[in-house]
Amino acid sequence: MKAVSAYWCRTRRLTAWLLLIWALLTFVVIWFARELNEYQFFGFPFGFYFAAQGILLCYLGIIVYYSQRMSALDAEYEIREE
Amino acid sequence: MLASLTRLQRYYLYYTGIFFGFIFFLAVLERAGMPPRWVGYAFLVFTVSMYALIGVFSRTTDVSEYYVAGRRVPAFFNGMATGADWMSAASFMGLAGTLYLQGFQGLAYVIGWTGGFVLVALLLAPYLRRFGQYTIPDFLCARYGGNAIRLIAVFAAILASFVYVVAQIYGVGVITSRFVSLQFEVGVFVGLAGILVCSFLGGMRAVTWTQVAQYLILIVAYITPVAILSWNVTGVPVPQAVYGKVLAEVTELEKKLFNSPEEIAVRALYADRADLYAQKIMQLPHSLIQERERLSIEINALKASDAQMRDIVALERQRRELPPDPAQAREQWEKDMYLALDRSKPPTPHAEPFPGETAAERNAQRINFLALIFCLTVGTAALPHVLMRYYTTPTVAQARQSVFWSLLFITALYVTAPAYAVFAKFEVLSHLAGIPIAKLPGWVAAWSKVGLVSIEDINFDGILQFAELSLNPDVIVLATPEIAGMPYVVSGLVAAGGLAAALSTADGLLLTITSALSHDVYYRVFRPQSSTQFRLVIAKSLLLLVAVLAATVAAQKPGTILSMVAWAFSIAGAALFPALVLGIFWARATRAGAIAGMVVGLLLTLYYILRLEFGGYSWLGFADGTLDPWFHLKSTSAGVFGIVAGFVTNVVVSLLTRQSPQTAEFLACIREPGEGR
Numbered sequence: 001m002k003a004v005s006a007y008w009c010r011t012r013r014l015t016a017w018l019l020l021i022w023a024l025l026t027f028v029v030i031w032f033a034r035e036l037n038e039y040q041f042f043g044f045p046f047g048f049y050f051a052a053q054g055i056l057l058c059y060l061g062i063i064v065y066y067s068q069r070m071s072a073l074d075a076e077y078e079i080r081e082e
Numbered sequence: 083m084l085a086s087l088t089r090l091q092r093y094y095l096y097y098t099g100i101f102f103g104f105i106f107f108l109a110v111l112e113r114a115g116m117p118p119r120w121v122g123y124a125f126l127v128f129t130v131s132m133y134a135l136i137g138v139f140s141r142t143t144d145v146s147e148y149y150v151a152g153r154r155v156p157a158f159f160n161g162m163a164t165g166a167d168w169m170s171a172a173s174f175m176g177l178a179g180t181l182y183l184q185g186f187q188g189l190a191y192v193i194g195w196t197g198g199f200v201l202v203a204l205l206l207a208p209y210l211r212r213f214g215q216y217t218i219p220d221f222l223c224a225r226y227g228g229n230a231i232r233l234i235a236v237f238a239a240i241l242a243s244f245v246y247v248v249a250q251i252y253g254v255g256v257i258t259s260r261f262v263s264l265q266f267e268v269g270v271f272v273g274l275a276g277i278l279v280c281s282f283l284g285g286m287r288a289v290t291w292t293q294v295a296q297y298l299i300l301i302v303a304y305i306t307p308v309a310i311l312s313w314n315v316t317g318v319p320v321p322q323a324v325y326g327k328v329l330a331e332v333t334e335l336e337k338k339l340f341n342s343p344e345e346i347a348v349r350a351l352y353a354d355r356a357d358l359y360a361q362k363i364m365q366l367p368h369s370l371i372q373e374r375e376r377l378s379i380e381i382n383a384l385k386a387s388d389a390q391m392r393d394i395v396a397l398e399r400q401r402r403e404l405p406p407d408p409a410q411a412r413e414q415w416e417k418d419m420y421l422a423l424d425r426s427k428p429p430t431p432h433a434e435p436f437p438g439e440t441a442a443e444r445n446a447q448r449i450n451f452l453a454l455i456f457c458l459t460v461g462t463a464a465l466p467h468v469l470m471r472y473y474t475t476p477t478v479a480q481a482r483q484s485v486f487w488s489l490l491f492i493t494a495l496y497v498t499a500p501a502y503a504v505f506a507k508f509e510v511l512s513h514l515a516g517i518p519i520a521k522l523p524g525w526v527a528a529w530s531k532v533g534l535v536s537i538e539d540i541n542f543d544g545i546l547q548f549a550e551l552s553l554n555p556d557v558i559v560l561a562t563p564e565i566a567g568m569p570y571v572v573s574g575l576v577a578a579g580g581l582a583a584a585l586s587t588a589d590g591l592l593l594t595i596t597s598a599l600s601h602d603v604y605y606r607v608f609r610p611q612s613s614t615q616f617r618l619v620i621a622k623s624l625l626l627l628v629a630v631l632a633a634t635v636a637a638q639k640p641g642t643i644l645s646m647v648a649w650a651f652s653i654a655g656a657a658l659f660p661a662l663v664l665g666i667f668w669a670r671a672t673r674a675g676a677i678a679g680m681v682v683g684l685l686l687t688l689y690y691i692l693r694l695e696f697g698g699y700s701w702l703g704f705a706d707g708t709l710d711p712w713f714h715l716k717s718t719s720a721g722v723f724g725i726v727a728g729f730v731t732n733v734v735v736s737l738l739t740r741q742s743p744q745t746a747e748f749l750a751c752i753r754e755p756g757e758g759r
Contacts, residue, residue, distance in 0.1 A: 005754060008753045011753070012667070015205070018204055019204060019205075022197065022204075026197055026455060027452055030193070030451070030452065031448065033186070033435035034435045037433065037434070042326050043327045044326035044329060045329075045433050047186075047433075047435055048186060051193060051435070052192065052497070052500040053497055055193055056192070056193075056196050056493045056496060057493075059197060059200050060489055060490060060493065062203075063199070063203045063485055063486045064486055066203055066204060066482065067203070067479075067486055070479070070482055074479065
């Protein structure tokens with residue numbers, strides 16, 4: 001098997017970081033929802049707001065960032081498909 | 083500005099314009115005195131014929147068009163189609179109601195069903211697109227080799243999809259029977275026709291373009307009523323932004339109401355009732371005989387006196403409906419006992435996460451919540467009908483962008499659902515609870531007739547207490563137009579939206595099942611030499627067959643099927659996700675490892691579900707009764723064990739077996755463009 005290429009290495013690193021952020025948001029922040037409800041946010045208890053809206057916006061952010069970084073990576077390695 | 087748009091964008095802009103014009107036209111007609119029933123018919127006929135038109139224009143005889151829409155669907159439109167594909171009748175009708183009933187706890191569905199798309203974007207979509215075949219089993223087979231894995235994947239895909247498609251057709255039956263008062267069975271077959279006009283002639287190509295059309299209808303239909311309600315209550319028509327204020331008011335009302343003496347008294351009455359059932363169950367079979375005797379004596383006493391005939395008939399019916407034998411009595415009374423028990427508990431405040439009396443109870447709730455999120459997330463990322471959609475974009479980069487559009491369009495609905503729940507709860511707490519039963523608004527009576535709302539004056543004070551009201555989850559979305567006093571045209575719009583949600587999902591699922599059978603089983607395994615023409619004939623006839631089969635099952639009104647849908651996520655996640663992800667990211671994964679992982683994951687998930695839900699049935703081989711849940715987890719989270727076991731088995735067996743030589747070449751193609759091809 002040949003050595004892992006730089007493109008794949010960087011793709012993998014980006015994926016791992018974003019997955020880590022996803023897991024932290026989903027499983028660690030939500031774990032503390034009870035405690036976060038002590039704080040107010042635009043009239044919402046913050047724990048409730050984060051679970052109902054905040055986390056969805058973060059998910060969208062993760063996907064946009066991934067898509068942009070990968071396009072930049074494609075351009076850097078001069079990859080064009082079909 | 084119009085000229086800068088693509089042809090497709092212009093088409094859908096015209097389509098949206100026509101749709102709004104149609105709604106406006108109907109609203110005017112209703113003002114002029116058109117009966118509500120006709121409004122319902124007009125919506126049904128108009129939307130289904132729109133879909134049929136698109137379906138006929140997209141007909142095709144090309145295999146690539148039939149299975150993957152010719153891979154020419156732009157990211158934006160694929161996102162919209164995925165949105166409609168993804169959002170089922172349950173998302174449209176059930177989610178807001180679940181959130182109403184469970185408060186914060188229901189948010190697990192919102193988080194899990196959207197979080198899944200993060201996994202799709204990062205781990206699957208770009209690689210599936212780069213691989214560029216037709217189905218998910220295709221991918222697994224190419225990665226690991228051999229037909230065994232293809233057949234296991236086909237089995238898992240069909241198992242997860244079939245229950246799901248039946249539930250969609252059932253949903254169509256419910257909507258048509260309620261809004262245009264067709265008979266349920268007739269409604270089911272109208273739904274079948276609606277599904278077939280989209281998919282039969284044009285396969286994926288037709289399904290894609292009708293799904294885009296259906297998304298537009300369903301999102302307008304979902305947001306309109308709650309926006310009007312929000313305008314009525316707060317003066318701002320953006321419910322998603324302002325429901326925080328309403329939530330604060332709901333919390334205040336809850337504090338005041340839940341501890342009022344009347345509510346506490348009603349809950350005590352329900353607790354007594356639960357105790358009574360518990361006693362009766364303990365004294366079986368004796369209590370059943372006693373119950374029958376008691377009724378007989380009462381009937382005879384009534385007959386001897388000159389009582390009303392109506393009372394005697396009512397008592398006789400009660401006697402007739404007594405369970406015939408002790409086993410059924412136990413089942414029936416246990417159900418009644420749990421219902422009463424549920425109502426005897428103090429309700430939890432809407433915004434409170436992980437409610438519980440003790441710290442241990444709260445922790446069990448918290449673990450269940452996170453486990454359910456995990457299952458739904460992984461399940462979403464492994465459902466074949468969603469993943470298939472990412473085969474249809476022109477490029478890998480577009481597949482990545484397309485996941486973003488998908489999630490954006492899905493989020494539009496999922497951000498609105500909690501607002502629905504809060505506004506509905508506000509209406510109930512401020513306008514229903516504490517009101518004399520004779521003075522309740524008209525919609526309560528209308529929906530109790532259909533059995534979706536029920537009120538029981540258990541303390542005979544003539545006033546409705548919160549604990550005396552029970553709502554079916556579906557009613558929240560369906561009845562909001564009436565709650566806010568909107569004209570019937572809005573109700574018709576909601577029905578059309580629910581119909582669009584159910585039809586679009588059913589189409590995607592049907593296509594998945596069909597392609598698994600016709601492409602994977604027939605063409606790849608049995609007849610690799612068959613001609614393209616003949617493959618399409620097979621695909622179309624199987625589509626017809628599966629659709630009719632699903633409609634026939636749905637027409638039987640299988641009540642349990644709706645709860646079975648939640649299991650589809652666990653099944654798909656446990657069977658497919660580990661093999662797919664390890665196949666892409668871990669070069670060392672072998673065929674034996676993948677097969678072992680899929681089988682173990684699938685079996686463990688099925689075992690846990692069956693054992694927990696059907697433990698009492700000895701014919702399944704579980705003589706010792708129901709299993710105690712592991713870590714307090716419910717059967718909807720069965721996938722937690724299956725997914726973990728699937729990963730572990732895959733890794734362990736892979737390390738023990740030897741890698742096949744073609745893996746490196748395959749991975750080079752998948753991970754990086756331009757090599758090996």
